[in-house]
Amino acid sequence: MSARASNWPAAPILRSIGIEHLDQVMAIELQAYPFPWSRGNFVDALAAGYLAQCLQAPSGELLAYQFAMAGFEEWHLLNLTVAPAHQGQGHGLRLLDTLAQHTRATGAHFLWLEVRPSNLRARALYHRFGFEQIGLRRAYYPDTGGRREDALVLRWRAGAAEAADAVD
Numbered sequence: 001m002s003a004r005a006s007n008w009p010a011a012p013i014l015r016s017i018g019i020e021h022l023d024q025v026m027a028i029e030l031q032a033y034p035f036p037w038s039r040g041n042f043v044d045a046l047a048a049g050y051l052a053q054c055l056q057a058p059s060g061e062l063l064a065y066q067f068a069m070a071g072f073e074e075w076h077l078l079n080l081t082v083a084p085a086h087q088g089q090g091h092g093l094r095l096l097d098t099l100a101q102h103t104r105a106t107g108a109h110f111l112w113l114e115v116r117p118s119n120l121r122a123r124a125l126y127h128r129f130g131f132e133q134i135g136l137r138r139a140y141y142p143d144t145g146g147r148r149e150d151a152l153v154l155r156w157r158a159g160a161a162e163a164a165d166a167v168d
Contacts, residue, residue: 017052024062114151
């Protein structure tokens with residue numbers, strides 16, 4: 001092994017989120033959003049048995065996390081967040097890919113989410129992944145000054161990747 005290769009950072013580890021991760025999750029959530037989820041939202045999601053995953057550095061630092069809820073033949077991504085200091089490194093794409101694989105493995109046909117129109121970085125990620133906008137929820141998110149921001153409703157078809165591969 002070359003000296004150069006031995007200096008590469010170890011790959012993040014995909015883990016299930018438990019109560020023991022909530023302090024780190026909350027620290028990231030508060031840094032990332034002006035209107036973050038509350039600790040109670042996360043506790044409720046864990047208690048409900050939602051899919052809760054994180055990417056953790058070998059040092060133990062939490063880099064990113066996601067929470068998703070199962071529906072009938074579908075999944076709904078509720079929260080995907082990358083720590084601001086670690087954005088742009090592919091962590092969001094890795095979590096999204098993991099959720100897409102889970103969607104297929106459970107026999108679900110769709111993965112849904114809502115995103116703020118102003119969240120350009122997230123929208124670019126979802127577009128690159130193959131999500132399509134199929135709706136709009138008016139005044140869905142809280143915004144500054146007591147206003148509300150719409151939500152774009154996006155959908156990803158679990159079979160879309162296979163169909164695109166068959167065309168190539």
